[in-house]
Amino acid sequence: MSERIIGIMGAMPEEIDGVISLLENPQRAIIGMRSYTSGTINGIRTVVVFSRWGKVAASATAATLIHIYKITELIFTGVAGAIDPTLKIGDIIIAKKLIQHDLDARPLMSRFEIPLLGLTHLECGEGQLDRARHAVTPLITNGILHDTIGKNVLDEFGINTPNLHIGDIASGDQFFSSDLQKQELNEALPTVLCVEMEGAAVAQVCYEHKIPFTVIRTISDTADEKSHVDFPKFIQKVSSQYSVLVIEHLLANHSGIC
Numbered sequence: 001m002s003e004r005i006i007g008i009m010g011a012m013p014e015e016i017d018g019v020i021s022l023l024e025n026p027q028r029a030i031i032g033m034r035s036y037t038s039g040t041i042n043g044i045r046t047v048v049v050f051s052r053w054g055k056v057a058a059s060a061t062a063a064t065l066i067h068i069y070k071i072t073e074l075i076f077t078g079v080a081g082a083i084d085p086t087l088k089i090g091d092i093i094i095a096k097k098l099i100q101h102d103l104d105a106r107p108l109m110s111r112f113e114i115p116l117l118g119l120t121h122l123e124c125g126e127g128q129l130d131r132a133r134h135a136v137t138p139l140i141t142n143g144i145l146h147d148t149i150g151k152n153v154l155d156e157f158g159i160n161t162p163n164l165h166i167g168d169i170a171s172g173d174q175f176f177s178s179d180l181q182k183q184e185l186n187e188a189l190p191t192v193l194c195v196e197m198e199g200a201a202v203a204q205v206c207y208e209h210k211i212p213f214t215v216i217r218t219i220s221d222t223a224d225e226k227s228h229v230d231f232p233k234f235i236q237k238v239s240s241q242y243s244v245l246v247i248e249h250l251l252a253n254h255s256g257i258c
């Protein structure tokens with residue numbers, strides 16, 4: 001069996017900095033305007049990189065992880081805007097299906113269909129889903145997130161007990177900040193829980209190279225007119241801590257994701 005090499009991508013530099021601090025013997029390389037830091041976490045070879053924003057940026061980063069670093073698994077961690085009205089700021093979403101909501105080559109093919117793949121969505125593997133669920137659940141049920149971030153900060157963002165959801169995520173090259181955008185997405189793709197700008201693109205690259213992938217997102221905003229409020233503060237004080245805890249638990253000795 002070949003050695004596991006895990007690629008971790010994040011969409012916010014603050015989140016990635018926290019994950020980099022988990023690496024032993026870190027080594028940095030700059031490739032194509034991105035900084036890749038490789039090392040080990042619990043003895044597992046790991047490469048961590050800020051994806052930059054949007055589908056093209058994230059796809060290029062994933063391709064470098066696959067071709068240059070020879071990763072065997074990819075984990076994406078980041079923030080997302082809520083589409084499902086029951087989601088709250090601070091909730092965690094593990095992607096089941098990922099859809100590129102802005103992909104539309106009609107009338108040549110059906111809406112959302114990825115040209116030449118003949119698929120309208122990509123699905124995370126059952127094994128990845130199970131392991132992500134097992135890693136994230138104790139963070140919530142054992143109060144680990146609560147204790148690490150602290151009640152004062154959580155109160156500031158109106159976070160009580162975060163919930164874990166496993167479901168569909170839509171990605172596209174748009175930052176959602178209006179009710180109208182939300183409504184249109186919800187009508188076209190009613191199962192989508194949240195929206196972001198990278199996950200489905202990275203899933204496509206991984207699918208094409210047979211690399212198992214996991215996408216985990218923290219809800220940072222409600223994807224409407226209130227979207228931009230407190231965004232930087234949320235990233236710094238809450239979601240960057242989430243990312244570190246999630247990665248620590250995913251790569252803990254007892255819960256690999258091979």
Ligand code: SAH
Pocket residue numbers: 011012052053054078079080081082174175176177195196197198220221222223224227231232
């Ligand atoms: N930090 C920037 C914004 C980053 S872009 C700034 O405010 O200056 C937003 C990132 O968060 C993307 O990686 C995207 O995947 C995710 N995201 C969070 N909320 C989103 C929303 N409402 N719509 C689309 N993407 C969102």
